[in-house]
Amino acid sequence: MAKSNMIMIDGNEATASVAHRINEVCAIYPITPSSNMGEFADEWSAKGQKNIWGSIPDVIELQSEGGASGAVHGSLQAGALTTTFTASQGLLLMIPNMYKIAGELTSAVFHVSARTVATHALSIFGDHSDINACRQTGWGMLSSNSVQEAHDMACIAQMATLASRIPFIHFFDGFRTSHEVSKMEKITDDQLRELMNEEQIHAHRERALTPDRPVIRGTAQNPDVFFQAREAINPYYEACPGHVQQAMHDFAKVVGREYQPYQYVGAADAERVIVIMGSGAEAVHEMVEWLTERDEKVGVLKVRMYRPFAAEAFLAALPPTTKAIAVMDRTKEPGCVGEPMYIDVMTVLNEARTEGRSPFSTEPVLVGGRYGLSSKEFNAPMVKAIFENLMTDTPKNHFTVGIVDDISHTSLAVDDDFDIAPDDVFRGVFFGLGSDGTVGANKNSIKIIGEETDNFAQGYFVYDSKKAGAITISHLRFGPRPIRSTYLVKKANFVACHQWVFLDKYDVLEYAEPGATFLVNSPFTPEETWNQFPLEVQEAIIERELKVYCIDATTVAQDSGMGRRTNTIMQTCFFAISGILPRDEAIAKIKGAIKKTYGSKGDEIVDLNFRAVDATLANLHQMAIPEAVSTERRRPPIVSENAPDLVKRVTAVMLANKGDMLPVSAFPPDGTWPLGTTQWEKRNIAIEIPTWDEELCIQCNKCVLVCPHAAIRVKVYDPAELDGAPDTYKAVDYKAKDFPGAKYTIQVAPEDCTGCTLCARVCPAKDKSNPRHKALDMVPQMPLREQERINYDFFLSLPEVDRTKVKIDVKGSQFLQPLFEYSGACEGCGETPYVKLLTQLFGDRAMISNATGCSSIYGANLPTTPYCTNEDGRGPAWSNSLFEDNAEFGLGFRLAVDQTQIHAEHLLKQLSADVGDTLVSALLSADMGDEAGIAAQRERVVQLKATIQSIDSPEAKRLALIADYLVKKSVWAVGGDGWAYDIGYGGLDHVLGTGRDMNILVLDTGVYSNTGGQASKATPMAATAKFAMGGKSIEKKDLGLMAMAYGHVYVAQVAFGAKDRQTIQAFQEAESYPGPSLIIAYSHCIAHGYNMGDALDHQQAIVDSGAWPLYRFDPRRAVIGENPLKLDSKAPTIPFEKFAMTENRFRMLTKTDPERARELMVNAQRAIQVRFDVYKQLASLTINSGSTGESN
């Protein structure tokens, strides 16, 4: 049996486990991939888990990482042992405080899951660009290469900082280590107590600020003394490496695991050495062992102490026989002479040589290389390529590995077929859907194997860039030796496909090595299954002699009450056929794991899963494999033949999960991409889609409004356009008078619909004889797919409506072409209908700055982009700067647009003699208050461009370039409540205060949705969220009221599911208002904990409860003596509790702490009533717009 203290956890939990036990305060802010560390700490404190000194650490969420670091700084100064968890941009926001903390010689550790800093693009994945940006702060840095090391180094870092007074960043690779589940040994509380030096902790406390023995820190110093005072710190840095070494030594004595600041592994007489830190070091270690077994003179130097960089210790760790060194940096610093660690090593070698201390018989050749940016794979074949490079007479310097650089030719050639995976290591790859529980089950499986057997085990999980219908790929390994393969499984001896549809989308079997086992969830009988495989799958099975098992897990799940969750069933199949454990024992272990996972939630959930396990084996079949293929059906092409070249050449490769193969030349150098590429990605994730009964339809267009994915659309058009319509294409006479004689069609995009049902739910048109039948009914997609695909293509070919003829109301707005389509947002997303509406109303002249978060991810996460253009090529110009600066970023758009417009007007006046006064005057005085006005101005600009084309002057050329700015631009800042209420509030407030014509759309879900439901200041009272596990006790911040206090800001609070008419009004008013406008839009979200198909009822209910009052505050009304505030919803008609108890975010607390739930519910009800009363009174005030200064 396995040792009892060996556990399977991921790097984040491993780190937090130590940090929570040896700190008193954790001030955090969520950011991927570090969020889980803070969440673990919060969860443990919420449950009353104590640190090793017997107190419960205070875990507090701040409004930003800047705020978190400030709180950490203050807490440290006041004497508490304090930490934080962060990454990437978050770490960058902490830099100002980090300078201070280090400058004041304060013992502290920040735990960082190292992540890419956004440059040409954001990336949530891992590299060392963030920690490298902190080199100058004076912090020590300790690197962990594995989950075990992350656990251990969290402790060693604390020991080192207490001893040295130098604060430390303890970092490990985001995702690769933070999210890898691995077998490790847990440090006990007693061991931690032994390792934490009480005297040093006392010293830390004695340095604290206290009025009992006051001192002053944070003085301002002047040229006379600052320099000297700064140099006074030097002895501490000189002593620091010794403290780290001592900490590692003491740790080994107590815990038994030995570490060195610079740890060499390999041949004692190595000639070629790779210097590297982070998870990549383990891949090199693995390769070094493989090569030295084959008598190669190679080695790896693992850098654990990156700062201070201890030259002597580093040199001492290298074999004197070293002839060639490659220093691998997981970061890129354009313009430098080399990446940072390469320069460090070069300096160390150079100084040693210059000072005559060089230990080498011959001076080694030194090269630097880049690898692994944004979690790019770094595997054995790549390590082999680095060692081979070092063998050449003139090794390539400043090289890259892991990509094909056909532009600058930096990359090393890699033999992709090279493989060192030993036969006694299980390597499994599992394809699943995010919603089918595959990842959870695989985590369970690998935990069973790691904790219940002597095997070492590793699980790593790859996720989709989409939220709806997301694919997951689990990579599992286990075997008799520690696993150092810190890269994906490439050749698997077990491949499982948990979703049949993936066989038509992905080359699932590319992972299968000859003789591997293939398990597939098939909706067909074992006999039929073979014939249903596409040709590529049949060929792979025959050629590689795969053993194939199938099960109809979907049916088994449904029959056993598991709904769509096939995870337990597929997990049971895996154990049953992989032979890891005797079958009975395996089943018992699975049930044990189920009991462990769900036992606390009740016998009912356990029983559901047990029933699924029991039903599995009878339905699992090994397939007889024929000798020849039986089909000619190939996997369909990834994108249509009609797609543009870039989409076929680049996007399609990414869509096929083969983006790693794309060379550098495939990419724009500045992160600029074309719009509208989601249209080529036919995802076919809906099981059911709406079908339209044209006779029943009342033509209200509400279905089109509520669709989160622009996958159901409407057109009104001339009957003549119906020539050539497909046989099944539906059209009826348009009923209203605004387009007399026109035809009308509601059409679904069958391959883009996600099946969320919102359109069918909102449809008000019921069959009087059979009310179950509505004008929109959900029906299975598969039988309609082809027919409706053809119909949709025809529909798209019909002309778009003439915008100047549309009356902008709920119905009319939906005739306008959406310029945001088929995004990767969740099924039933509550944000995207607003974004789509924005593009319908203003998209052809909109500039959108988008805060980081859900809306930036579904807005622009490659491979495809949902913002698109109209037939004139116009569409939203969209960009994401950061999370915290979005309002300011958008303001920058406004400033540039205004400046350019002013310049254009100036040029126009200068050229008035040539252009003609009439046109100039018309251009300068144009009323662009409606679509007709915009269209007329566009016509004038066309005329202007034609006129000035013949003018040969610099002014004319400049005007030709910017003449389009004479047409009004609509500038928007869009983001979630995390941005608007918390991290970006200061900027948002300032932008409102400028009075400039900015439109701000806040998609308010009441939590940080993108990072997994952490509380924000928009979280309603009584709701449970991460960092508010006990239910939020404070009222939701009233952002609208705060903005109204300015007086000059247009403010609206809307909920399209409750009053769509008011939403449309608010968007129009906000955009037309020539000052700052703020729309706070209620956005339902899966983080609220209910089926999104019911979302519109929930929107209605929250408005009815008074918790989300609808209103519009228009300063223009005050000018004419009217009250600017109009309440658009009635006084509460249902108790808040009635609404709240339909959502798990509120219900949860009634289960975990009924007393507190009751108390919060009472408080929330009271607060809602008070807030509504305030609004009601404000809306009834009489306003005097005169100059007397009196008011009533």
Place this chain on the structure above:
Amino acid sequence: MDLTTTYLGLKLKNPLVCGASPLGASLDTLRHLEDSGIAAIVLPSLFEEEILAAAKGVMAMEGAGAGFAEATSYLPDPKGYHIGPGQYLDHIKQAKETLSIPVIASLNGSSPGGWTRYAEKMQAAGADAIELNTYFLSTDITENGADVENRTINIVREVAGAVSIPVSVKLSPFFSSIPNLAKRLVEAGAGALVLFNRFYQPDIDIEDLEVVPNLRLSSAEELRLRLRWLAILSATIECDFSCTGGAHHAGDVIKSVMAGANTVQMVSALLIHGADHVKGTLEAVEGWMSEHEYESIGQMYGSMNLSKTPDPSAYTRANYMKILDSWER
């Protein structure tokens, strides 16, 4: 005046019992009811179906959106989030600790094992008795009346066999032969029959063409059906009876006892008038008994049932004919 009665082997200070309803969910209300004189409490029903639906909901929620790198979950996962009867069982314990009157748990199961499992847990939690709420509406054309009856009987047999505390059965009036079914239920282990369950009747919204749930409190009219069947069954079936549905005032209580009820369950009247209504009703019952020179409730128990009433035909088919005749006249 002796108002005491026995029900399910429990000695009660009077026949007035608070029936299964939201009233039983609050300890404060329970205390108030006891202070007002209620003799026993039937707690609100534990619905296994709800627990299973919640369990499935939790499973579905666990999967929702869990396929994205930045958010592997969307709600915190407190270990205390327990789907199951835990809170109900805690409530039984608290009610027992708070009250000195008997506490009867009410159970509506749905799975074969669920009935017995939850009944055993209720007993362990301290319930003095269990009322089985066998609410079930058959919509399956392949299921005949005998199937429905047999299922009810099997449930009673299994539960009565699994627990040592007494078990009552709350029945629907929609059986073709209630006396036969009642006899078999008693043989299967039912210690009392509770007549009758009130089904919440759905309503139709003619504007939106939707079926809407509609909760209507009981009316005195509904008592008649109970009185008839109490009178018929108590004459021949050896078990305790409880009347539920339509008893609002002292006269209703008296009628029910006279028809054969050992206890009378009150809900609607308490929802309308509050817990103090118990006191007023009991005083009125005592007043009536005093006025009519009754010394104990026992004297009137079953005095108007089928075997004792001066005109038994009034409860049977002849009664129906007579009413029709009265319309003719």
